[in-house]
Amino acid sequence: MHKIIKVKGEEYKTPIFCPDATRGVIRSADQKDLLDANVNGLVVNTYHLLSQPGIEVLKSVGGIKKLMSWDKLIISDSGGFQIFSLIHKNKSLGKITEDGVKFYLNTKGEKKKYFITPEECIKIQFEIGSDIMIALDYFTPYKADKWETQKSVETTTAWAKRCKEEFQRQCESRGMNDGTRPLLFAVIQGGNDLEMRQRSADELTEIGFDGYGLGGWTFDDEGKFDLKLVEQIAKMMPDDKFKYALGVGNPQNIIDCISYGYDIFDCVLPTRDARHQRLYIMEPKGDEFYSYIYISRSIYANDNAPISKNCECYACKNYSRAYINHLFKIGDSLAFRLATIHNLFFYSQLTLKTQQEL
């Protein structure tokens, strides 16, 4: 049931977890570290890259892969989510109109005003040179009312259509064919309203994309990842296309979503948790198959064991909990690197088993 992503002459097995290299880096880890952690794909963000290094640089340098020395899968997120979440936190940061998104960015020391239309968003992603592009979407706010939900779905459809048209124009003008072009995904919105989700899925499918994303904030009233909703939405996506669970999730969420048929994942958790000293271990706790430790706690100060028993990652094979505890306490960046490698390796293991069944 899981597929192989074939793009620009390369193949990537799914399910695949692509950590967020939002600004063109997985903080503290380099390309070799990522490959060691079995990472085969990364997600960069259009919004952040627009600010720095900026489109001119990306263009002249030859795209993000060249810039990063990364020749594996690159997904570029549209930036819609960022802009929405930022505006949500602080209204003065930007504004959403029917035609696109207006916002301010600090670019090279100066505050500049940007207006991103769906067309613009696609053009930028071509300059980034990603393998998978995401159409600009209108994020359905958490606990949105009927009207807001409907508006986000309608706008998402309208923008997706414009993105698709621009995408086709770009492919044509660049002389790309189905073997050399990138993929374009759209994002299903609609909050926790199943009817709206269905409508969103139907309208986007009608336009036709290479893959479909699970958009919005799929958490229930208790703040728990809403498995039922997420499962239902997977069913609304065409089975012969890729299913991308954007921003998902914690290890358990990923395992669950793989079983629902999602192929692609990205999340800040493994890398952020690593920097926040929370490291995953393969020991069940409660209902979950895994657990984690806060490595900087003093009980690990003289613990010679690796972070996680039997873990084959670079950090676990070479260093003890005691050493990583020490590195965190003195604030050395090696702590972040080793912790990041470990958590990413852990995430890679989550998808590996299903990949091998392909």
Add this chain to the structure above:
RNA sequence: CCAGGGGUGGCGGAGCGGCCAAUCGCACCUGACUGUAAAUCAGGCGGGUUUACCCUGCGUAAGUUCGAAUCUUACCCCCUGGA
């Protein structure tokens, strides 16, 4: 020995009669983090398991006060300068 300054919770360091179980920082303890404004954030950190309340408590001891970490006296210790 003389002169001056000082002793506060694990450490550093505020407070200088009631609003003080004592600001704050560090350390420590619990957590959170889900298309990254996040090497961030929240809470705890004398004891009685929470609130209220009670007990112990700002070098030691004795006072003055309705009331003392804060004032007085003695003692002990530390630092600085001078013999």
